Amino acid sequence: xxxxLTEDQRALRKGVRELLARLFDREAxxxxxxxxxxxxxxxxxxxxAGFFAxxxxxxxxxxxxxxxxxxxxxEEAGRVLLPGPLVATHVAAGxxxxxxxxxxxxxxxxxGLVAWLDEADVVLGSTEGAVPLRSVDPLTPLHRVPGIxxxxxxxGTRPQGRRPVAPTLPQRRDPHAPxxxxxTTGGAGVLPVADELVAVLLTAAEQVGSAExxxxxxxxxxxxxxxxxxxxxxxxxxxxxxxxxLVRAELARVAVRAAAVTGDPVEIAGAKLLADExxxxxxxxxxxxxxxxxxxxxxxxxxxxxxxxxxxxxRLPAARAEEVVAEQL
Amino acid sequence: MDLAYGAEExxxxxxxxxxxxxxxxxxxxxxxxxxxxxxxxxDCGWQRRLHDAGxxxxxxxxxxxxxxxxxxxxxxxxxxxxxxxxxxxxxxGPTIAAEGTAEQRARWLPSILRGDDVWCQGFSEPDAGSDxxxxxxxxxxxxxxxxxxGQKIWTSHAEVADWCELLVRTDPGAAKHRGISWLAxxxxxxxxxxxxxxTLAGSTEFAEVFLDEVRVPVENRVGEENDGWRVTMVTLSxxxxxxxxxxxxxxxxxxxxxARTARENGTWDDPVLRRKLGRLSAEFQALWRLTQANVSxxxxxxxxxxxxxxxxxxxxxxARQELYEAAAAVLxxxxxxxDRDWTLDRLSSLSYTIAxxxxxxxRNIVAERILGxxxxx
Numbered sequence: 001x002x003x004x005l006t007e008d009q010r011a012l013r014k015g016v017r018e019l020l021a022r023l024f025d026r027e028a029x030x031x032x033x034x035x036x037x038x039x040x041x042x043x044x045x046x047x048x049a050g051f052f053a054x055x056x057x058x059x060x061x062x063x064x065x066x067x068x069x070x071x072x073x074x075e076e077a078g079r080v081l082l083p084g085p086l087v088a089t090h091v092a093a094g095x096x097x098x099x100x101x102x103x104x105x106x107x108x109x110x111x112g113l114v115a116w117l118d119e120a121d122v123v124l125g126s127t128e129g130a131v132p133l134r135s136v137d138p139l140t141p142l143h144r145v146p147g148i149x150x151x152x153x154x155x156g157t158r159p160q161g162r163r164p165v166a167p168t169l170p171q172r173r174d175p176h177a178p179x180x181x182x183x184t185t186g187g188a189g190v191l192p193v194a195d196e197l198v199a200v201l202l203t204a205a206e207q208v209g210s211a212e213x214x215x216x217x218x219x220x221x222x223x224x225x226x227x228x229x230x231x232x233x234x235x236x237x238x239x240x241x242x243x244x245x246l247v248r249a250e251l252a253r254v255a256v257r258a259a260a261v262t263g264d265p266v267e268i269a270g271a272k273l274l275a276d277e278x279x280x281x282x283x284x285x286x287x288x289x290x291x292x293x294x295x296x297x298x299x300x301x302x303x304x305x306x307x308x309x310x311x312x313x314x315r316l317p318a319a320r321a322e323e324v325v326a327e328q329l
Numbered sequence: 330m331d332l333a334y335g336a337e338e339x340x341x342x343x344x345x346x347x348x349x350x351x352x353x354x355x356x357x358x359x360x361x362x363x364x365x366x367x368x369x370x371x372d373c374g375w376q377r378r379l380h381d382a383g384x385x386x387x388x389x390x391x392x393x394x395x396x397x398x399x400x401x402x403x404x405x406x407x408x409x410x411x412x413x414x415x416x417x418x419x420x421x422g423p424t425i426a427a428e429g430t431a432e433q434r435a436r437w438l439p440s441i442l443r444g445d446d447v448w449c450q451g452f453s454e455p456d457a458g459s460d461x462x463x464x465x466x467x468x469x470x471x472x473x474x475x476x477x478x479g480q481k482i483w484t485s486h487a488e489v490a491d492w493c494e495l496l497v498r499t500d501p502g503a504a505k506h507r508g509i510s511w512l513a514x515x516x517x518x519x520x521x522x523x524x525x526x527x528t529l530a531g532s533t534e535f536a537e538v539f540l541d542e543v544r545v546p547v548e549n550r551v552g553e554e555n556d557g558w559r560v561t562m563v564t565l566s567x568x569x570x571x572x573x574x575x576x577x578x579x580x581x582x583x584x585x586x587x588a589r590t591a592r593e594n595g596t597w598d599d600p601v602l603r604r605k606l607g608r609l610s611a612e613f614q615a616l617w618r619l620t621q622a623n624v625s626x627x628x629x630x631x632x633x634x635x636x637x638x639x640x641x642x643x644x645x646x647x648a649r650q651e652l653y654e655a656a657a658a659v660l661x662x663x664x665x666x667x668d669r670d671w672t673l674d675r676l677s678s679l680s681y682t683i684a685x686x687x688x689x690x691x692r693n694i695v696a697e698r699i700l701g702x703x704x705x706x
Contacts, residue, residue, distance in 0.1 A: 001334045001394055003618070003625040009330060068330045219700045234705030236689075239696035246695055247643050254622045255615035261332050270611030319604060326607030329588035 003258070005072075012069055016076040019049055024080050026300070033138050033303065038084050038105060038119040047102015051086075056094035067198065071205040071260040075253075078209025078279075081303055083139040085116045087202045087315075088124065091195045096122050110199070110314055114143040137306040197268050203315040204256045204272040207279035210304050211249040214279075214286035217301070218242055222289055232289075241289055245282045252278035269324040272316050279308035332621065334394070342398045348382055349406040356409070363532060369447055369489040372412035376444025385442040388418050389426055393571060393627040397620065400574035404582075410575070413486045417441040417448035419572065421494040424511070428552045428560045437492070437513065449490035451481040451514070451538055452561070459690045461496075462505045462558060466540060468497035468512065474544040475499070475512065477520075480537065483684075487523045487536035490516050495545070500555050511557035513549040520544075530676040531667075571627070572638075572685075573645055574620055580613045580649060587652075591659045605655050612648045616641065639691045640699070646681035646688060653678045 005013065023045055032039070046052065054070050056062020070090070077086055085107035089099050098104030099122070107116045109125030117123065117130060118141065130143040219242050222233030232238045255271035283305035287294035294301050312318065334342070357374070360367035379385050387399045411418055422441045425433055440446040457464035466479025477497055484493070493514045500508030514521075520543035525533035552560035588606055591597040623637045653675035657664035666672055682688045696702045 001338065001621060001625065002331050002628070003622045004629060005330060215700075219702065222702060230705065231703060233696075233702040236693065239702050240689070240692040242700055242702060243643070243692035243695035246700060247640050250640050251612070251615045251619060251644055254618040255611070257330055258332060258615075258618040258621075261330050267614060270614050273608060273611045274615055321611075322604035322607035323600075324607070325611045326588070326603050329585055329606060329610055 009069060009072060013072045016073050020076055020080050020082060024082055029081055032083055036139055038116060043105060044102040052090050052093040052102055053100035056100055060094055062094060062100060067260040067263060070202060071256055074202045074205035075209035078206030079213040081307055085120060087199050091199050109145050111317060112145050113314055114145060115140050117143045137310045140310045197265055200272050200316045201259055201268045203311050204275035207275035207308060207311055208253045208256050210308055211252060211278035211282040214282040214304050215245040215249050218245060218286040218289040238289060241285045245285050248278040248281055266325055266328050269316060269321045273318055273321040276312040276318055280312060283308050338394055338398060341395055342402060345399060345402050349408055352378055353406060353408060365489050369413045372414055373444035375409040376414050380443050389423055393624045396571050397574055397624045401578050404575040404578040413447045413489060414444060416450045420450055421448040424560060424563055425551055427563045433551060446491040447486060447489055448492045448494060449484050449487045451484055451493045451495040453483045454480055455482055459687055464496055464498060466497050468499050468510060473547050475547060477540050477543045477545055479540050482537050483535045484538050485535055487538055492516060496557055496561060503555060506558045508555050509557040510554050511551045511560045512545050514545050518543050530673055571624060577613060577616050577620060580652060584610055584613060587656055587659055596659045602658050609652055609655060616645055639694045643688055643691045649681055650678050
């Protein structure tokens with residue numbers, strides 16, 4: 001047993017971090033906020049770098065890596081708030097033609113929501129009657145699909161005989177898509193993981209990346225901002241907020257990475273739960289450390305918080321994740 | 330990112346499992362929790378069996394992964410806890426092994442490993458808790474002995490201990506971290522008075538130890554005079570490492586028991602409670618993974634666990650207290666009954682965010698040593 005990253009995994013993470021620093025720096029982020037649209041050029045560059053084809057087998061033209069590596073990619077994407085239906089396109093790679101290369105933008109209907117519907121080329125799942133809503137996240141346009149994912153769908157009152165189940169493969173809308181390929185975690189003797197579970201896990205990985213980014217941002221700000229003649233990071237009240245952020249992020253990170261290794265549906269649900277809490281909780285605390293500046297449009301903190309809210313809602317929301325984990329107790 | 334154990338590790342696990350299956354049924358009945366001499370005899374008997382089977386030094390010499398497997402398997406099998414030998418095996422022993430002379434190691438370590446001698450800890454004082462370095466128990470050199478006077482508190486197993494690892498002030502003029510020395514004090518020395526301290530759980534888990542001109546030979550000092558703080562830090566980093574492996578395994582079992590009880594008594598139908606149990610299960614699973622991550626790190630960097638233990642302890646102690654709050658909701662009126670194990674355990678759990686470094690001190694450690702925020706108040 002050695003739960004640390006391998007040399008290759010560290011190199012992969014470093015490579016992705018450098019790639020994203022080049023493709024989507026802070027300037028690009030703020031430009032995207034001012035004029036939200038899906039950057040096709042960026043999408044193709046991600047495709048060319050193997051972002052979408054990472055888990056597609058080499059004999060099918062992919063990179064041939066597994067879920068643990070994919071998780072590292074999405075952690076990095078979450079750190080920089082990379083926009084677009086990344087998870088849906090990644091999961092569709094090798095199934096929907098053009099997704100691997102970043103030529104085709106794939107989104108999906110999930111939990112009564114569809115992100116980037118107007119910009120996507122392929123939509124998986126039913127979007128009948130979808131109506132746009134004014135999305136809280138400036139970088140995630142959303143449509144609402146009626147009748148799914150409402151308050152009654154949270155498992156609050158469990159109808160007779162209905163047991164909460166881990167999410168299963170969604171119905172594909174594209175009739176030409178080859179059926180049946182299920183991505184694997186890459187390890188020997190590990191069961192294949194259904195697409196929907198992969199989507200939940202990769203969304204959780206983005207949450208982890210965001211939680212780490214807001215921790216670093218808060219710590220850096222607390223080390224610079226001076227009040228009462230000292231940096232505010234020297235005050236225990238601020239210090240303890242930051243320590244709590246690190247604890248949440250670390251716990252979520254090991255949960256998500258372990259779930260990527262085991263591919264266990266219950267472990268994935270639990271990891272999503274902790275990752276959501278880390279991303280939303282840390283963005284909230286980061287905002288608090290920033291004080292008045294945290295409440296401004298100019299600081300990036302609100303972008304992390306809003307995206308974290310979207311990711312928490314879009315795949316296996318907390319109430320259902322808790323039910324999935326409770327069910328196996 | 331590999332969670333699979335190697336062939337050698339699996340063999341260690343299989344051998345241990347087989348031995349546990351054979352030895353556990355032969356153990357005597359568990360002693361009355363209030364009978365301290367009986368508890369000492371039971372705990373030392375268990376340590377003797379571990380010793381004879383070759384597992385005595387698993388806390389010191391085994392690899393971190395083997396230690397993880399040992400703690401996991403003994404908990405799963407329902408084996409006895411380290412109990413009265415906690416300080417000897419996990420505090421004083423490792424300190425002597427790391428910092429003692431060859432003579433000191435030969436003098437004290439074998440009897441710890443065999444379960445012959447029980448050690449207790451004389452660190453905290455009424456005015457030196459989280460701020461341990463402000464301790465005031467004085468040791469004045471008189472020929473070949475130190476004459477020690479002062480008061481220690483929170484000393485577990487003091488009544489049944491043979492030795493005490495004692496922190497004393499040998500240079501009152503020096504900066505507070507620089508004037509401390511580490512002594513091994515025989516508990517039967519003249520001038521040692523033990524007064525049991527009753528906890529809110531009603532039992533006497535701890536004692537106060539009063540020291541009135543106790544003579545401790547200079548040869549009982551481990552490390553240099555006035556270097557005791559550094560010597561002690563070796564011990565504390567052991568304390569915050571793999572010390573909670575068994576507890577996480579136990580918490581996962583307790584949560585399973587709680588879910589069964591909830592299904593039987595109907596509280597499972599309460600979605601708020603049910604989801605709370607689900608969340609706790611996710612948290613304990615993640616804590617297990619964090620343990621594996623910390624052990625992997627320790628294995629790679631040479632064995633002494635680092636500040637990652639503080640991250641673990643902060644969440645673990647909180648989650649375990651939450652577990653007992655959830656248990657109280659499941660048990661209803663039974664949660665007020667002291668004859669239920671859950672009730673006593675709930676009371677005991679109140680110490681988890683205080684003992685071995687309060688959560689507030691742990692947050693300072695995380696903020697200053699991991700995040701690099703400035704020291705200050």
